[in-house]
Structures are given as C-alpha cells and as structure tokens.
Amino acid sequence: MSNFSPREIVSELDRFIIGQKDAKRAVAIALRNRWRRQQLEGQMREEVMPKNILMIGPTGVGKTEISRRLAKLAGAPFVKVEATKFTEVGYVGRDVEQIVRDLVEVGIGLIREKMREDVKARAHVNAEERVLEALVGKTASPATRDSFKKKLRDGELDDKEIEVEVADTGTGGMPGFDIPGMPGGVGVLNINDMLSKAMGGKRTKTRKTTVKESYNLLIQDESDKLLDQDEVVRRALEAAENDGIVFLDEIDKIAARSDISGGPSREGVQRDLLPLVEGTTVATKYGPVKTDHILFIASGAFHVSKPSDLLPELQGRLPIRVELRALEKADFVRILTETEASLIKQYIALMKTEGVDLEFTDDAIDSLAGIAVDLNATVENIGARRLQTVMERVLDDISYEAPDRNGAKVTIDAAYVQKHVGDLSKNTDLSRFIL
Numbered sequence: 001m002s003n004f005s006p007r008e009i010v011s012e013l014d015r016f017i018i019g020q021k022d023a024k025r026a027v028a029i030a031l032r033n034r035w036r037r038q039q040l041e042g043q044m045r046e047e048v049m050p051k052n053i054l055m056i057g058p059t060g061v062g063k064t065e066i067s068r069r070l071a072k073l074a075g076a077p078f079v080k081v082e083a084t085k086f087t088e089v090g091y092v093g094r095d096v097e098q099i100v101r102d103l104v105e106v107g108i109g110l111i112r113e114k115m116r117e118d119v120k121a122r123a124h125v126n127a128e129e130r131v132l133e134a135l136v137g138k139t140a141s142p143a144t145r146d147s148f149k150k151k152l153r154d155g156e157l158d159d160k161e162i163e164v165e166v167a168d169t170g171t172g173g174m175p176g177f178d179i180p181g182m183p184g185g186v187g188v189l190n191i192n193d194m195l196s197k198a199m200g201g202k203r204t205k206t207r208k209t210t211v212k213e214s215y216n217l218l219i220q221d222e223s224d225k226l227l228d229q230d231e232v233v234r235r236a237l238e239a240a241e242n243d244g245i246v247f248l249d250e251i252d253k254i255a256a257r258s259d260i261s262g263g264p265s266r267e268g269v270q271r272d273l274l275p276l277v278e279g280t281t282v283a284t285k286y287g288p289v290k291t292d293h294i295l296f297i298a299s300g301a302f303h304v305s306k307p308s309d310l311l312p313e314l315q316g317r318l319p320i321r322v323e324l325r326a327l328e329k330a331d332f333v334r335i336l337t338e339t340e341a342s343l344i345k346q347y348i349a350l351m352k353t354e355g356v357d358l359e360f361t362d363d364a365i366d367s368l369a370g371i372a373v374d375l376n377a378t379v380e381n382i383g384a385r386r387l388q389t390v391m392e393r394v395l396d397d398i399s400y401e402a403p404d405r406n407g408a409k410v411t412i413d414a415a416y417v418q419k420h421v422g423d424l425s426k427n428t429d430l431s432r433f434i435l
C-alpha cells in the first residue's frame with residue numbers, strides 16, 4: 001500500500017492523464033483514506049468503509065485510465081467489468097461473484113511477481129553465503145570470511161572449483177501440471193514437491209562446479225525454498241480484500257428501472273451487485289473474501305439515465321460523484337505530446353528499432369488533433385481513442401516500409417497528415433469504416 005499524499009497521487013496521475021482534475025482528486029482521496037484506515041486499530045478499522053466513487057462522463061475521456069493508473073500506483077489488484085455483461089441472457093445472479101474471484105486471481109499474479117522480486121535479492125544473499133561457506137568452511141573467522149567475500153565480489157574467485165549441495169530435482173525436474181478445472185495458481189501440482197515430501201523431506205546431491213556457475217544453481221535452490229505458495233495465497237487474499245479496486249463500467253446502462261426484453265432486469269442486476277458493494281463474503285477457490293473494503297469505482301456517460309435512476313441503496317453506496325468533461329482539441333494536443341509514453345513517443349521508439357528516425361512537427365500534431373476532433377464530431381465521439389485510429393492510419397506506410405528504410409530520417413508535417421488522412425476524414429461515410 002502506497003503512502004503517497006493525495007497531492008502526490010494527483011501529480012503521479014498527471015504524468016499519464018491530461019485534465020480531469022476532479023476525478024483525480026477523488027481517487028487520490030480514496031486511496032489516501034485506505035492508508036488512513038490501515039493506521040487505525042481494532043474495531044474502528046473495521047468500521048471505516050470505502051467511499052465509493054461514481055464517475056460521470058462521455059466515453060474515452062480517461063475514466064478507466066485514471067482508475068487503472070491509480071491501482072498500478074498503489075500496487076493494488078484491479079479488475080474492470082462492464083455492468084451490462086450481467087444483463088445478458090443466461091446470466092444467473094451469482095455470476096457477479098466472479099468479479100471478486102477475478103480480483104483474487106489478479107492479486108495472486110501481483111503478489112507472486114512481488115514475492116519473486118523480494119526473493120531474488122534474498123536468494124542472492126543466501127547463495128553468496130553458501131558459496132563462501134563452500135570456500136572457507138563453516139568455522140572460518142569473520143576476518144577470513146570478509147576477505148574472501150571481497151575477493152568473491154571482485155570476481156577473483158570465479159574460476160575456483162567448489163562443491164555445493166543442492167536439492168535433487170531428479171533428471172532435470174519434472175514439470176508441474178494443472179488439475180483440470182483449476183488451471184494455474186494453487187491448482188498446480190509439483191511432482192517433485194510431492195516426491196520429496198513423500199520421501200520424508202529433502203533429497204540433495206553434491207555438485208562440483210566453479211564459483212561463477214554455482215550462483216545460478218544456488219539462487220534457484222534458494223528461491224524455491226523462499227517462495228511459499230501458502231504465503232502467496234494469504235497475501236493475495238489480503239490484497240484483494242483491503243486494496244482491491246473494482247471498476248464497474250456502463251453502470252448507467254443498468255440504471256433505468258425498466259426491463260430489457262429477454263435478459264434479466266436491470267434492477268435485478270443492481271440488486272445482485274448491491275451485496276458486493278455493501279459488503280459480503282464471496283467463496284473463492286483460495287478461500288473466502290470479504291468485500292467490505294474493496295473500492296468500487298462505477299462509471300457511465302448517463303446520457304439517457306441519471307444517477308438518481310439507480311436503486312437508492314446503490315446510490316447511497318456511491319457517495320462521491322465526479323464529472324469528467326469531454327476532451328477538446330487542446331487536450332488532444334497535450335495527450336499526444338505531454339503524457340509519458342504518449343502515442344507519439346511510442347511510434348518514435350518503435351521506428352527507432354528499425355533504424356528510422358521519426359519526427360513530428362508541431363503543425364503535424366495540431367493537424368492530428370484537429371482531425372480527431374472533427375471525426376469525433378461527425379462520425380462518433382469515442383474520445384481520446386480516436387487518436388489511436390488516426391495515428392495508425394497516418395503511420396501505416398512508414399510502419400510497412402520501415403525495415404527497408406534503415407538510417408532514414410522521416411519528418412511528419414501537417415502536409416503529410418493531410419495527405420494521409422485529411423481527405424479521408426472529410427468523407428464521413430468512408431471514415432466510419434476506416435478511421
């Protein structure tokens with residue numbers, strides 16, 4: 001859990017998302033509130049519920065992006081679900097619980113990655129200790145150890161032969177396999193683990209190797225010892241419960257209190273979602289998960305329905321309302337130029353791998369932004385996503401020819417942009433399919 005202040009969180013989000021100050025502020029406070037809750041003790045800690053957020057704004061203006069970046073910043077498990085998915089035919093009420101199961105799966109992935117990193121450093125330290133022991137023996141004086149440690153770190157002993165004892169993993173180790181219906185995660189059985197347990201503990205063997213090569217063997221050996229599956233699961237459940245963020249998109253589409261023919265009623269879906277948001281316990285294959293402290297960020301355009309069309313109970317559980325505004329041309333220019341890993345930066349980096357030096361003039365960027373705005377107005381407003389389709393089209397030729405143009409410098413100016421998408425964008429019928 002990060003201990004950034006709300007101001008710091010907003011400034012981190014500013015690196016990736018242009019504008020939308022209110023939404024950034026709201027999520028920053030929500031994240032800080034989690035940290036505050038963690039500082040509390042006993043009953044009070046259990047009483048403090050997250051203040052869930054309702055983001056209102058047209059499509060493609062940064063609602064998901066803000067939430068996803070927030071989760072990344074916090075190292076928190078994150079899932080995005082379309083609320084309308086639950087209005088489909090064949091849906092049964094309990095399906096909403098899958099959201100929580102998915103959140104736990106994401107948590108397992110995150111924690112495993114984190115623990116591998118933790119373990120890597122520790123495994124390396126342990127491995128070094130074992131190499132030292134192999135070199136100088138168990139009873140050497142601290143001074144001797146230190147002097148050998150220095151030589152070891154300077155690489156002076158790399159070619160020296162030593163004997164190390166490592167876990168015997170049989171003939172190269174057998175692969176783990178999935179239990180049908182329980183792919184991945186704790187469902188994986190490791191034959192070697194089972195064998196070694198069945199045989200009353202570890203089987204080891206002595207290997208003769210050089211100091212340099214022993215490291216790989218020992219780091220692997222130590223990592224295996226350190227990465228504890230039960231611990232991964234325990235921490236993942238904890239992360240899902242306390243840090244999890246669920247992004248419920250298209251909540252406006254289930255807001256109207258009328259039924260859609262064929263599918264379950266919208267109100268029914270709201271009723272199914274309600275316990276999750278209010279706090280319930282969901283059974284997962286890893287164990288029960290309490291949803292009380294999961295942060296829900298619901299989002300929708302609310303062009304037709306209004307937040308007040310949601311069930312009162314659900315409205316009450318989404319007390320923080322923020323509006324995101326539609327993006328204008330100036331925003332598109334900033335999205336193209338100022339964000340970290342902006343599309344422009346991505347294309348420049350990609351072309352560089354081919355030895356092509358790509359450059360965009362200011363008027364090219366202005367032109368790209370202008371075309372995106374026009375298309376959003378004439379074809380369909382898809383927000384900043386429009387930049388992707390326009391950019392892809394403009395760079396199509398260069399992308400295709402890049403391998404033959406190693407060493408070339410390509411400058412994209414307004415004329416180039418106009419030539420490649422300008423005319424097309426004026427033809428609304430054609431644009432509908434291509435841009």
Ligand SMILES: Nc1ncnc2c1ncn2[C@@H]1O[C@H](COP(=O)(O)OP(=O)(O)OP(=O)(O)O)[C@@H](O)[C@H]1O
Nearest residue numbers: 016017018059060061062063064065066335384385
């Ligand atoms: N304000 C912004 N600044 C930078 N990039 C943005 C901004 N708004 C949108 N984008 C980019 O546009 C794409 C779509 O945005 P996002 O997924 O956040 O849309 P959304 O508002 O959640 O819409 P929807 O409800 O349809 O999912 C993302 O790739 C995102 O990077």
